[in-house]
Amino acid sequence: MLSTNEIVIRAKQFAEDWASAHYEKGETQTFYNEFFEIFGVKRRQVARYEEHVKKLDNKAGFIDLFWPGILLVEQKSAGRDLRAAEVQAGEYFDALKDSEKPRWQLLSDFQTFELLDRETRQHWSFTLRELPEKIERFNFIRGVTTRKFVDQDPANVEASEIMGALHDELKASGYGGHDLERYLVRLLFVLFADDTGIFEPRDIFLDLLESRTREDGSDTGPWLHQLFEVLDTPEEERQSNLDGDLVQFPYVNGDLFKGGLRTASFGSAMRQQLIEATKFNWSKVSPAIFGSLFQSVMNAKERRQSGAHYTTETNIMKVIGPLFLDELRAEFERLKARKDGRRRGELEAFRRRLGTLTFFDPACGCGNFLVIAYRELRQLELDVVAAALDYGPKLAGDESRGETLMRAGGGQLSVVDVDQFFGIEIGEFPARIAEVAMWMMDHIMNNRLSLRFNQSFARIPLRKSAHISCADALEIDWNKVLPADQCSYVFGNPPFSGAKYQSELQRQQVRTIARLGGSGGTLDFVAAWFIKAGEYIRSTGSGAPRTPIAFVATNSITQGEQVAQLWPIVFDRLRFEIAFAHRTFVWTSEARGKAHVHVVILGLTPAEVEPENKRLFSYDAVDGDPTESTHRGLTAYLFDAGGLGNRHLVVEEASKPINNRPRLVSGTQPIDDGNLIFTEEEKVSFVAAEPSSAPFFRPYAAGKDWINGDRRWLLHLWDCPPALLRTMPLVVDRLRAVSTFRAKSDRVQTKAIANLPTRYNVEVVPTEAFLVIPESSSERRDYAPIGWLQPPTIPSNLLRLQTGARVVDFGVLTSSMHMAWLRNIGGRIKSDYRYSIGLVYNTFPWPQMTLAQEQAISDLAQAVLDARASFPTSTLGELYDPNVMPPTLRMAHRALDLAVDRLYRRVPFGSERERVEHLFGLYERMVAPLTAAPKRSARRR
Secondary structure, eight states, X not given: OOOHHHHHHHHXXXXXXXXXXXXXXXXXXXXXXXXXXXTTOOGGGTOEXXXXXXXXXXXXXXXXXXXXXXXXXXXXXTTOOHHHHHHHHHHHHHHSXXXXXXXXXXXXXXXXXXXXXXXXXXXXXXXXXXXXXXXXXXXXXXXXXXXXXXXXXXXXXXXXXXXXXXXXXXXXXXXXXXXXXXXXXXXXXXXXXXXXXXXXXXXHHHHHHHHHSOTTOTTHHHHHHHXXXXXXXXXXXXXXXXXXXXXXXXXXXXXXXXXXOOOOOOOHHHHHXXXXXXXXXXXXXXXXXXXXXXXXXXXXHHHHHTSTTOOOHHHHHHXXXXXXXXXXXXHHHHHHTOOSTTHHHHHHHHHHHHTTOXXXXXXXXXXXXXXXXXXXXXXXXXXXXXXXXXXXXXXXXXXXXXXXXXXXXXXXXXXXXXXXXXXXXXSHHHXXXXXXXXXXXXXXXXXXXXXXXXXXXXXXXXXXXXXXXXXXTTTSOGGGTSOGGGOOEEEEOOOOOOGGGXXXXXXXXXXXXXXXXXTXXXXXXXXXXXXXXXXXXXXXXXXXXXXXXXXXXXXXXXXXXXXXXXXHIIIIISOEEEEEEEEEEXXXXXXXXXXXXXXXXXXXXXXXXXXXXXXXXXXXXXXXXXXXXXXXXXXXXXXXXXXXXXTTOOOOOOSSOSSSOOOOEEOXXXXXXXXXXXXXXXXXXXXXXXXXXGGGEEEEEOHHHHHHTOOEEEEXXXXXXXXXXXXXXXXXXXXXXXXXXXXXXXXXXHXXXXXXXXXXXXXXXOSSOEEEEESXXXXXXXXXXXXXXXXXXXXXXXXXXXXXOOHHHHHHHTSHHHHHHHHHHSEEETXXXXXXXXXXXXXXXXXXXXXXXXXXXXHHHHHHHHHHHTOTTSOHHHHTOTTTOOHHHHHHHHHHHHHHHHHHOSSOOOSHHHHHHHHHHHHHHHHHHHHHXXXXXXXXX
16 A cells, blocks of 8 residues: 555646646546556546436436446536536436445546545535645545544644643653653654654544543553554564554654553543544644643643743744854855756765764754754755756656656665754753654655655654753763764753852852852853853864854843853853854744743854854844844944954943943842831821821832832931830831841841841932932833932932932933943843943943033933923823833934934944944943053062
8 A cells, every 4th residue: 555655745746747637528537547546546447437327317427437336526627617517416426326326526627626525524625736735535545444534723732731631630640750751752753643644544543542442541551552562563573463453553663662661541531632632633733843832741830831932933043044054055056056067966965965964952952943953954955956856967767756866866865864963951851852853853854855756755664863862961071962073063042040040050050160260150041051062162182173053042141241251251261253143132932821032142153263254133123023234253242343452352340430420329228128118008007007107208219119100118217216216116116027137137248237227238318319220121111211319219229329410411321322331231130221330330431522512412411301391290101111202202312312422423323233333442442541551469579
């Protein structure tokens, strides 16, 4: 019996051959002779043309094609109305003997088909072009017993949730741990195999479940146990009396079904859950999302988010495109454009080289990156072969296209295979899923190759597999997975955990790998992968390393305090350069409960082989499409380094302003466990209960409170006489709670003020008007809200403040130039801008101004303040919401921006990136005297 894959190939060829057929009488017989050949069936052995029939009205007629008991065909010329053919077919059917009445009825005009199952009354309409994907509707021609054919929905999140429920049932019954993980991986492969031609015919697994297992599920586990054994046993080694429904399953191998597992006990509901999962069309699921979709199966909490963190193919292509695929595609296009006699040989040499490349993802998870990389490499190989065959003289003989391909490829239809791909994953279940996903993609690409060249190609039994090691990537020696001198590319999407969210083990791993000393720095977890990858590439035994690296990372490693910690290691210790980068964009998911993480993509290459032109992808909107530019060099902040003397320069946190500006400080930090801070409602209630406390409440401004117009209050008891305090028992209770809280702290400074509950940890209580900048501000805003506050308001530590500031200072700080410095040099709190005094304010290259320029900036800054004042009922949050920002305020800011820009240069800036690049050049000149000055020796001479 022909395989489904072979039948689909024949159907494709048939559709191509008959694409222009249109005439009924002249072509019908040849059409159906060849149609039956699709299934390896000789038409003359089963069906007759022009079968004479005497209809019920005694009029004679002729059935165009008749297969007694099986099929009746009425054929019309192309474009003719098939409703008349339907009436005619019905008349013939009624006139036939009961023993000859066919189950199937087909109407066609060469270019369209209408198939009717008279037993189930199912009806399908499709075009000749669609025939290859609908060909299984005709399985009755090759003698396959067909149950009611159901069009299945593509496997999706709902299918994963069904599998998740099955997982929970098995686990609750006591079937858990390692066996449960392996059990589910096997089931997932079987579901895919049942719909994609690995199992022949389609749906034999579904048939087995529905027809051979009891409804109460009592024998489902034993049947599955025996099926797994069959899939691990070569046909020639199987028992002669093996059940017929199991004999038809193929030998799979690949170690997927190797080794026995405990037999699972199913109930009625569990059996039905598995049947429901089987009824999804697993051939439509992308192996790229397959893994992450089902990794959530193992964790109920993750399952509720339904794969929220799996990666879109678009985002994966942003990594592998610039890393290797674009270059390989460009080389292919160059070879394809050749017109000489060496074209085919060069293309075949290129194809053979594709089979030697190796790909390594040291944080592979469920294999998303490896799967897409494999798919693209196979597609490139397929295109290379097609180009080689379409040029030059045909090979001798009457060969088919597939035979020509075999000869051109040295006897191999495909030289690219899954064993070129390597990965490390800490969890066993996702590691095994990654292997299965690679086999799935291999089968899909084999089918695609088969259809392209009309030559059946499959790799069942599985002979090779991806090399996925189950280990902690930060502990294992990567050379044991793949020796560095054999590695072509390193890439992936490592974990993102920020320094504050790392476990103690993770924090220790980062410190050990980064070797920063002291506190170990504040590096994100992902930074460890960059460092370890660089050390891995540098570990090659001989010659200059050439392997490039590309990882997705949180954008925090390209801005803020982490830059000065990570990039000297990358640039100086490891001697890597940035070859390409995607600036900040949103890393999204295609699943429900989407995750929105702000990330960058960084492609690094050893300095010895860095490309002349570096590629930079920038986004006008973090969720839009990028614009590409090329540069001679890129800084760690992902902007052009062409105007810099040192492209490795990083902005280091300064303890005091290096721009000769007045100091900026943080506000008051009580450390009181909330006992001294009150909302408006809490304050009113407290004063009602303790009226004597009213004079001691001071307005307390934190970042969000101030921006959004919310009021909070702080008990300020510095000058409260003890005699009065004793008359306020509720206040005393609060002070006692503050003392207790501080005394329990592990922080020495906090313990030291435990017996001073009326004082604060950081005390900043201005006595005159002060300028304030919120520590964090939404990334949606074009301008961070900046303004003034007056005593008796006390600023919190979430505000930066400066007393004695002038309107001109406000003008520069609220300008687009300063905002560009904040956005690109400052850090982030999640995705919000973080205003760091040492990193942003103290390092900002302040413009030089004449008195006249100062006055001009002051006037324009005052216009901004006046525009705000014209909306007295609006909060700063409302005024600076980009969707509703008043035009008068926006225009005032634009006028101020232009004036501040001209303080830096006369030529207008075309983008924020230009502003940052210009400021960075000024910063380089500003710190030159500081870096050139000799450091004092710590030891006296």
